[in-house]
Amino acid sequence: MLTYIIRRLAWSVLLLFIVSLLVFFIFYTLPSADPAILRAGRNPDPDLIKELNKRYGLDDPFYKQYFIYMRDLVLHFDFGRSFQNNVDVRTEIFERMPATISLALGAAVVWLCVGIPIGIISAVKRGTIWDRLTMGLALVAISAPVYWLGLVSIYLFASDIGTLAPIFNTTGNYVDPWDNFSQWFSSLILPWMVLATAFAAVYARFMRSNLSEVLDEDYIRTARSKGLKERTVIFKHGVRSAITPIVTIFGLDLGGLLGGAILTESVFNIPGIGRTAFDSIQKSDLPIVQGTVLIAAAAIILLNLLVDIAYAFLDPRVRY
Amino acid sequence: MRVDSRTRPVWLAMLIACAFAFVVAGCGSDDSGGSSGSSSSSGGATVPGGGKIGEGKQGGDVTFLAAGDVDYMDPGQTYYTFGYMVQYAVNRPLYSFNPSSATDPIPDLADGEPEISSDQKTITVHLKPNVKYAPPVDRAVTSKDVKYAIERAFTTSVPSGYATSYFAEIEGVPDNAPIKYSALKPFSGLQTPDDQTLVIKLTKPVAQRVAAALVMPITIPVPQDYAQKFDTKVPSTYNENVAFTGPYMVQNDPQTGNLTGFDPGKSIKLVRNPNWDKSTDYRPAFLDSITISEGNDDAVVAARRTLEGQKTMCCDSGQLPPSIFKRVLDRQQDQLGKVPSGGSRWVALNTSKPPFDNIDVRKAVIAGFDRTALRLTRGGEIIGPIAQSYIPPGIPGHEESGGDKGFTEFDWMQNPEGDLDLAKKYFKQSGVKLNSDGLYGGTDEISIVGDNADPGLSTSTVAQSEFEKLGFKTTFRKVPRDTMYTKFCGVPKSEPNVCPSVGWFKDFTDPESMLEPTFDGKAIKPAGNVNWSQLNDSKINQAMADAALKSGGDRNQGWADVNKQIVAQAPGVPYIWDSSFQIESPDVNGVMNGYYTTWDLSFSSLK
Numbered sequence: 001m002l003t004y005i006i007r008r009l010a011w012s013v014l015l016l017f018i019v020s021l022l023v024f025f026i027f028y029t030l031p032s033a034d035p036a037i038l039r040a041g042r043n044p045d046p047d048l049i050k051e052l053n054k055r056y057g058l059d060d061p062f063y064k065q066y067f068i069y070m071r072d073l074v075l076h077f078d079f080g081r082s083f084q085n086n087v088d089v090r091t092e093i094f095e096r097m098p099a100t101i102s103l104a105l106g107a108a109v110v111w112l113c114v115g116i117p118i119g120i121i122s123a124v125k126r127g128t129i130w131d132r133l134t135m136g137l138a139l140v141a142i143s144a145p146v147y148w149l150g151l152v153s154i155y156l157f158a159s160d161i162g163t164l165a166p167i168f169n170t171t172g173n174y175v176d177p178w179d180n181f182s183q184w185f186s187s188l189i190l191p192w193m194v195l196a197t198a199f200a201a202v203y204a205r206f207m208r209s210n211l212s213e214v215l216d217e218d219y220i221r222t223a224r225s226k227g228l229k230e231r232t233v234i235f236k237h238g239v240r241s242a243i244t245p246i247v248t249i250f251g252l253d254l255g256g257l258l259g260g261a262i263l264t265e266s267v268f269n270i271p272g273i274g275r276t277a278f279d280s281i282q283k284s285d286l287p288i289v290q291g292t293v294l295i296a297a298a299a300i301i302l303l304n305l306l307v308d309i310a311y312a313f314l315d316p317r318v319r320y
Numbered sequence: 321m322r323v324d325s326r327t328r329p330v331w332l333a334m335l336i337a338c339a340f341a342f343v344v345a346g347c348g349s350d351d352s353g354g355s356s357g358s359s360s361s362s363g364g365a366t367v368p369g370g371g372k373i374g375e376g377k378q379g380g381d382v383t384f385l386a387a388g389d390v391d392y393m394d395p396g397q398t399y400y401t402f403g404y405m406v407q408y409a410v411n412r413p414l415y416s417f418n419p420s421s422a423t424d425p426i427p428d429l430a431d432g433e434p435e436i437s438s439d440q441k442t443i444t445v446h447l448k449p450n451v452k453y454a455p456p457v458d459r460a461v462t463s464k465d466v467k468y469a470i471e472r473a474f475t476t477s478v479p480s481g482y483a484t485s486y487f488a489e490i491e492g493v494p495d496n497a498p499i500k501y502s503a504l505k506p507f508s509g510l511q512t513p514d515d516q517t518l519v520i521k522l523t524k525p526v527a528q529r530v531a532a533a534l535v536m537p538i539t540i541p542v543p544q545d546y547a548q549k550f551d552t553k554v555p556s557t558y559n560e561n562v563a564f565t566g567p568y569m570v571q572n573d574p575q576t577g578n579l580t581g582f583d584p585g586k587s588i589k590l591v592r593n594p595n596w597d598k599s600t601d602y603r604p605a606f607l608d609s610i611t612i613s614e615g616n617d618d619a620v621v622a623a624r625r626t627l628e629g630q631k632t633m634c635c636d637s638g639q640l641p642p643s644i645f646k647r648v649l650d651r652q653q654d655q656l657g658k659v660p661s662g663g664s665r666w667v668a669l670n671t672s673k674p675p676f677d678n679i680d681v682r683k684a685v686i687a688g689f690d691r692t693a694l695r696l697t698r699g700g701e702i703i704g705p706i707a708q709s710y711i712p713p714g715i716p717g718h719e720e721s722g723g724d725k726g727f728t729e730f731d732w733m734q735n736p737e738g739d740l741d742l743a744k745k746y747f748k749q750s751g752v753k754l755n756s757d758g759l760y761g762g763t764d765e766i767s768i769v770g771d772n773a774d775p776g777l778s779t780s781t782v783a784q785s786e787f788e789k790l791g792f793k794t795t796f797r798k799v800p801r802d803t804m805y806t807k808f809c810g811v812p813k814s815e816p817n818v819c820p821s822v823g824w825f826k827d828f829t830d831p832e833s834m835l836e837p838t839f840d841g842k843a844i845k846p847a848g849n850v851n852w853s854q855l856n857d858s859k860i861n862q863a864m865a866d867a868a869l870k871s872g873g874d875r876n877q878g879w880a881d882v883n884k885q886i887v888a889q890a891p892g893v894p895y896i897w898d899s900s901f902q903i904e905s906p907d908v909n910g911v912m913n914g915y916y917t918t919w920d921l922s923f924s925s926l927k
Contacts, residue, residue, distance in 0.1 A: 038802055044848035048479050048480075161621070172385070266618070
C-alpha cells in the first residue's frame with residue numbers, strides 16, 4: 001500500500017506540472033486581453049505599457065516566464081502576484097478557500113443524505129410509483145442547469161426578493177464560520193440545496209441502478225434463504241457492494257467542487273475560489289488563473305487518491 | 321417514448337409542478353409588490369436622477385451592490401467610474417462637481433477659481449486652510465501634498481493612466497516618464513510658495529486644458545511623509561493605505577492607516593471621517609456609512625434586491641438589464657437615477673486600409689446605416705439622442721457644433737434611419753465596384769471584431785447586418801470586451817476593418833479630452849490605441865494643435881471646428897450620446913453626479 005501511495009503521489013506531481021504547462025500555453029496561444037494594457041488604463045502611455053510588461057515579465061519569452069513561475073512555486077510555494085491588484089495569489093486563494101470548502105462539503109453532505117437513501121428505496125421498491133416518481137424527478141434535477149436553478153431558488157426563496165416563501169438568507173451574505181457561525185450557516189442553506197440537487201439526482205439514479213443489479217445476485221438470494229432480516233440483506237450485503245462505484249464518483253465530484261463551484265458561487269455571490277477564477281479569466285489575470293487551476297487539480301488528484309485507498313477498505317478483493 | 325396509463329398521472333403531476341415553478345418565478349419578476357410599485361411620493365427629482373440635492377435625512381447606512389471592484393483605491397491610479405464614485409466620497413481633489421452641474425467644476429480643496437496667467441502658461445490655485453486628513457495622518461493638507469500627488473503619478477510605482485496625457489506640459493516632468501521612484505526629483509513647474517498656494521508652470525500655453533483637468537483624482541493630496549514608505553515599493557502599496565480628506569473614509573487601522581475596510585473583490589466599508597470639517601466642504605454627507613458589496617454578478621438579482629429591498633443602491637455598470645429597465649420605466653421611475661454619460665458611442669471604420677480608406681465609401685456607409693437600430697440595442701430613445709458628432713451634450717463645443725442636430729450641411733448624417741439612395745450616390749462617387757442594386761459590390765470580406773456579451777454583442781450584430789444590407793461581405797469575430805480593445809481594436813497592426821462597439825467618455829469637461837485621444841493622428845499608438853479609426857489627417861491634427869492653445873469662447877469654437885472636420889472625414893458611424901442609469905430602494909434618496917455618472921454617495925441619504 002505504501003509503495004502504491006508513493007507511486008501515485010509521484011504521478012500527481014507530474015500531472016500538476018502538465019496542468020500548469022497547459023494553462024500557460026492556453027493563456028498565451030488563445031486571444032485573451034493584454035494584462036499590461038488593462039492595468040495601464042484606458043488611454044495608456046506606451047512607456048507605461050512597456051514598464052508594466054517588464055514588471056510582470058510579460059516581455060520575456062514564454063519558456064522563461066514558465067521557468068520563473070515554476071521555480072518560485074516549487075522553491076518558495078509562491079504563486080506570484082495578481083496582475084490586477086498586486087495581491088499575493090497564495091494569500092488570495094487561501095483566504096477564499098473556506099468559502100469553497102464550506103460550499104462543497106455542505107453540498108456533499110446534503111446530496112449523500114438525500115441521494116443515497118432515495119436510490120436505495122427506489123431500488124428496493126423497483127417498479128412502484130415511488131420509484132418512477134423519484135427517478136423522474138431525478139431526471140428533471142439533472143437536466144436543470146445549476147445557474148438557472150440558483151436564480152429560480154433566489155426568486156422563490158430569498159429573504160428579500162423571494163415570492164413563494166422568502167425564508168432563506170439572500171445572496172451576498174456569506175461570512176466565514178469563525179466570524180459569525182449562524183450567518184455562515186444560514187447564508188449557505190440555499191446554495192447547498194441548489195448545488196446538491198443535480199448531484200443527489202445522479203447519486204440516486206446511480207445507487208438505484210447498482211443496487212438493483214446487486215439485489216439480483218445469487219448471494220443475495222442465498223442471504224435471504226438463510227433467513228436473514230431483509231434490512232440486513234439490503235444494507236450489509238447489497239449496499240455494501242453497490243456503493244463502491246459511488247465512492248469513486250464522489251471523490252471526483254468533491255475534488256472538482258473543491259476547485260470552485262463557479263456557477264453557484266457566482267449566482268449566490270459566495271467569495272470562493274471558483275468566483276475568483278471566473279473573475280480572473282475575464283481580466284486575463286494569469287497568476288490567479290494559474291493558482292486556482294493548480295489548486296483545483298491538486299484537490300481532484302488528492303481526492304482520487306483517497307478514494308482509491310478507501311476502496312481497499314471497502315472491497316477486500318482490492319489490494320495494492 | 322410511450323407513456324402508459326399507470327404512469328401518466330405521475331408525469332402530469334411532474335409537469336404541473338415544473339410549470340408552477342416557472343410561473344411563480346416569472347410572476348416574481350414582474351410583480352412589483354406593494355410599496356415599490358407605488359407612484360412617487362418623493363416630490364420628484366429637481367436634478368438628473370433620484371432625489372433633491374442638499375435635502376435629506378441625516379444618518380443611516382446604505383448598501384451599494386456592485387458586480388466588480390474598484391480599479392484602485394490609490395487616487396493617483398484610479399481611472400474608472402466606479403473608482404471615482406468611491407474616491408470623490410472619501411477624498412477631495414482641487415476641484416470637483418456638485419451634482420447640480422456636470423459642466424462647471426467648483427472649488428473643493430481649492431479656495432477659489434484657478435488663476436490663469438494671460439500667457440496661458442501659469443496656473444495659481446489657493447487651497448482652503450484647515451482641511452485635515454483622517455487618522456493616522458491627522459494633520460492639515462498643504463500645497464506640498466498636492467504637488468507630491470502629481471509628481472508621484474509619473475513614477476513606475478504609481479502607474480497613472482492619464483498623467484502624461486494631461487499634465488506632461490508641467491515644467492520639470494521627465495521626458496521618459498514613468499521613471500523609477502528613486503529617480504524622482506521635484507518638478508520645477510510645481511511651486512509651493514506657502515502651505516496654501518500651488519503654482520503650476522507650463523512649458524506650453526495649455527493652461528485652459530490643465531486647469532480643466534484639475535478635477536481629476538491626481539490632484540487629491542497625498543502626504544509624502546506618510547506615503548513615501550509605500551511609494552518606494554513597486555507597485556506602490558499606498559493603495560492599501562490611502563490617507564483620506566473627504567467626508568467619508570474607508571475604514572482603516574487608525575494607527576497604521578491600513579485599509580481594514582477594503583477587501584478586494586468582496587466589499588468596501590465607508591465610514592465617517594472624524595476629522596472632516598463640514599464648514600470647509602459643499603458636501604452634506606448625510607449617511608453614516610456605506611457598505612459596497614461586490615461580486616453581485618447577476619445584474620437582475622442585484623437590481624431586484626435593490627428595487628424591492630431597503631437601504632440599497634445599485635449598480636456599478638451604469639446600465640440596467642432590459643427586463644429591469646422596462647419595469648422601472650413602467651412602474652418605478654422614482655427609483656431611477658439618470659444622467660447623460662458625457663460620452664459618445666460609434667462604429668469605428670478603419671481608415672488605414674481598404675475599403676474604408678475611401679472617404680466616399682465611409683460616407684455611403686453612414687448614409688445607409690440605420691442608426692436608430694443601433695441605438696435600440698442600447699435601450700432606444702430613452703437612453704439618449706442619436707449622436708451627430710463627437711462632442712456630446714454637456715461638453716463645451718457641443719452647441720457650437722450644432723447641438724443635438726449636428727452639422728446639417730453633411731447630408732450623409734441627416735437620416736438616422738438610413739437612406740439607401742444617398743448611400744448609392746456615395747458608393748457610385750467612390751469608384752468602387754457596385755452590385756446590381758447599386759450598393760457595394762466588392763468581393764473581399766470586411767472583418768468585424770466585437771463584444772461577445774450584451775449590449776455590445778447586440779450592437780455588433782446589428783452593425784454586421786447593416787453592413788451586409790449595404791452589400792458588404794463580413795466576418796464577425798466575437799471576443800470578450802477587454803480582448804477586443806487590448807488585442808484587436810487597440811492594436812493598429814491587428815485592427816480589423818470595423819470595431820462596432822467603441823465609445824469614449826469625458827475625463828473632464830473639455831472638448832480636447834473627447835477629440836484628441838480618439839481622432840488625432842499623433843495619438844495613434846502601437847498598443848492601447850483609442851484612435852480606432854486610425855484617422856490621421858494632417859489638417860485635423862494641426863487644427864487640434866491650434867485649438868489646444870485657445871481659451872474661453874475661442875477654445876469652444878476652435879474645437880467645434882475640429883469636430884466638424886472630423887465628422888466631414890466620416891471616420892465612424894456615431895449612434896448615441898447615451899445616459900447612465902442607477903437604481904435605488906424606495907427608502908433611499910439617491911442623488912446622481914453628472915461628472916462620474918453614478919450615485920453621489922456624499923449627497924445621497926435615506927428618506
